[in-house]
Amino acid sequence: MRRSLLPLLPLLLLLTLASLTLGLAVGSVPVPLDQVWPALWDGTSPHALVIQELRLPRLLAAFAVGGLLAVAGALLQVLLRNPLADPYILGLSGGAAVAALLAMLAGLGSYWISGSALAGAFGSMLLVFGLARGAGSWTPTRLLLTGVVVAAAWGALISFLLAVAPEHNLRGMLFWLMGDLSHGGEWRAPLALLGLGLLLLFPFARELNLLARGEITAGSLGVQVGRLRLLIYFAASLLTAAAVTTAGSVGFVGLVVPHILRLAAGSDHRLLLPASALLGGSLLMLADTLARSVIAPQQLPVGVLTALLGAPVFLYLLRREAAR
Amino acid sequence: MELLRAASLDVAVAGRRLLHGLNIAVQAGQCWALLGANGSGKTTLLHTLAGLRPPAGGSLWLRGTPLARLPRRRVAQLLGLLPQDSSDGFPATVLETALIGRHPHLGRWRNEDAADVDKARRALAQVELTALESRPSHTLSGGERRRLALATLFTQEPQLLLLDEPTNHLDLSHQMAALHHLRALADDGEHAVLMALHDVNLAVRYCDHVLLLFGDGSWQAGTAAELLNETGLSRLYGHPVVQVAGPEGQRAFLPR
Numbered sequence: 001m002r003r004s005l006l007p008l009l010p011l012l013l014l015l016t017l018a019s020l021t022l023g024l025a026v027g028s029v030p031v032p033l034d035q036v037w038p039a040l041w042d043g044t045s046p047h048a049l050v051i052q053e054l055r056l057p058r059l060l061a062a063f064a065v066g067g068l069l070a071v072a073g074a075l076l077q078v079l080l081r082n083p084l085a086d087p088y089i090l091g092l093s094g095g096a097a098v099a100a101l102l103a104m105l106a107g108l109g110s111y112w113i114s115g116s117a118l119a120g121a122f123g124s125m126l127l128v129f130g131l132a133r134g135a136g137s138w139t140p141t142r143l144l145l146t147g148v149v150v151a152a153a154w155g156a157l158i159s160f161l162l163a164v165a166p167e168h169n170l171r172g173m174l175f176w177l178m179g180d181l182s183h184g185g186e187w188r189a190p191l192a193l194l195g196l197g198l199l200l201l202f203p204f205a206r207e208l209n210l211l212a213r214g215e216i217t218a219g220s221l222g223v224q225v226g227r228l229r230l231l232i233y234f235a236a237s238l239l240t241a242a243a244v245t246t247a248g249s250v251g252f253v254g255l256v257v258p259h260i261l262r263l264a265a266g267s268d269h270r271l272l273l274p275a276s277a278l279l280g281g282s283l284l285m286l287a288d289t290l291a292r293s294v295i296a297p298q299q300l301p302v303g304v305l306t307a308l309l310g311a312p313v314f315l316y317l318l319r320r321e322a323a324r
Numbered sequence: 325m326e327l328l329r330a331a332s333l334d335v336a337v338a339g340r341r342l343l344h345g346l347n348i349a350v351q352a353g354q355c356w357a358l359l360g361a362n363g364s365g366k367t368t369l370l371h372t373l374a375g376l377r378p379p380a381g382g383s384l385w386l387r388g389t390p391l392a393r394l395p396r397r398r399v400a401q402l403l404g405l406l407p408q409d410s411s412d413g414f415p416a417t418v419l420e421t422a423l424i425g426r427h428p429h430l431g432r433w434r435n436e437d438a439a440d441v442d443k444a445r446r447a448l449a450q451v452e453l454t455a456l457e458s459r460p461s462h463t464l465s466g467g468e469r470r471r472l473a474l475a476t477l478f479t480q481e482p483q484l485l486l487l488d489e490p491t492n493h494l495d496l497s498h499q500m501a502a503l504h505h506l507r508a509l510a511d512d513g514e515h516a517v518l519m520a521l522h523d524v525n526l527a528v529r530y531c532d533h534v535l536l537l538f539g540d541g542s543w544q545a546g547t548a549a550e551l552l553n554e555t556g557l558s559r560l561y562g563h564p565v566v567q568v569a570g571p572e573g574q575r576a577f578l579p580r
Contacts, residue, residue: 077414078413081413083414203432203433204432206427206430206432207427209416209424210424210427212413212414213410213411213412213413213424214407214410214411214413216371216376216405216407217407217410217424219374219375219376219396220374220376220400220404220405220407221400221424221425221427221428221480222396222397222398222399222400222401222427222428223396223427224396262414262415263415266415266416266417266420267413267414267415267416268416268420270435
């Protein structure tokens, strides 16, 4: 691990706390910055209700979703050995979306929508796994092609559902597709999964570094490549499923956050995985804060803002790297 | 000491049998050249010997234990492979790349310590890459990249070194330096080297044993003195080869 990069994690932790504080302060009832933290502990504060009951759960959910997506993206980029891989590339979000939209069309409540999304994500994960595994060999290219084709099929089904959906359902469906946290109250499960996932993945981080260099190199240095690939596939799928179930398909975080970090800090996954979680979480908290305040009282789906924020930052880093 | 033994080993690719019934024993102190025409199965054999693909038949023993029964990490502590080409994946520096050689020696929860970094630096010095230590590895030239791959193998410190065309992309002086170092490793009596080569004269100069692959399943193994001759090499490459004498009486082979 490069010593000079160790301050990166404390810096990202500061960014996380700053994003959290900002998110707690901003809104239809602005809270002065110096009263934000007291209001978290002190139930008698005039701002306690809005901060503890409304803003904090939503921010924690945003942090968890951003962290889950960024870590899943970093994992899939290694598994597929492809820098363009993001958590949705293998069709997981498509499966979740089709199931969630069907639940909305059936007029089911939000718990049913989340449950359907989770079932759809797992169904899609097993479908792609089975199809790619089929003949026995399991190469990154075969997995990638299978996933992309399955994702395209889900995309067609989504378009079909949108075309036949009654007018009054469309808005909710579109928001879900773009990624939206305004209905998400559930933050405990995704946050716990993010922590657990990082803890379980950390001992494999050095093996990820080797797998990124190809299976021959990894295998000759003692990595059990087949087993590691299975672990990455299921871990990334599980993390993505949790994120999609909580907030719909928030785009761009999973692609761009690991890349920003790879450009800025190299590709040691012992650093990259926790850093991705922090940066992904911060980015999504900031994006969600903007999403509910730029055109207040109306809210934007957060997925719109992740791309608007992430794209220029990424392009800037890419240009700086090329100029070096 | 016997490091590697192949017993009635069959190697096949996509149903095509490249090698049938191979029996060899590689002892510490030996340096083997693996010679054969394109497509004769040199790389596939090296990957099989390294345990990266299952043999089509027969068995492999690493220091007296069946290779298939050893954990991968243990295999990598004893046996190292220099692949024919290595790709970077994601950006990493030269030192970081050499350091991956320590992987099999580190537990899951351990990071590289100063001793590991020392080993990587010594290996980089061996291949004259010290000055490029903090360069991103994708900015290296082809030959520098090859030397970095060698340094990674040296950092791994295996007892048995399998190398797939180690001299690829190397200029004359670095070819000599690399082979000289490999020969010196074998000569210390602890290590053994088995390398696929395309240049017969490097095999003549540095190797004491050769394994010839004819691509139709047949093979010959034995001492270099015995097997490297005009008839054998002409058959191996399907092109007439003549032996000439160098200025100091060394043997050398030229295509006719």
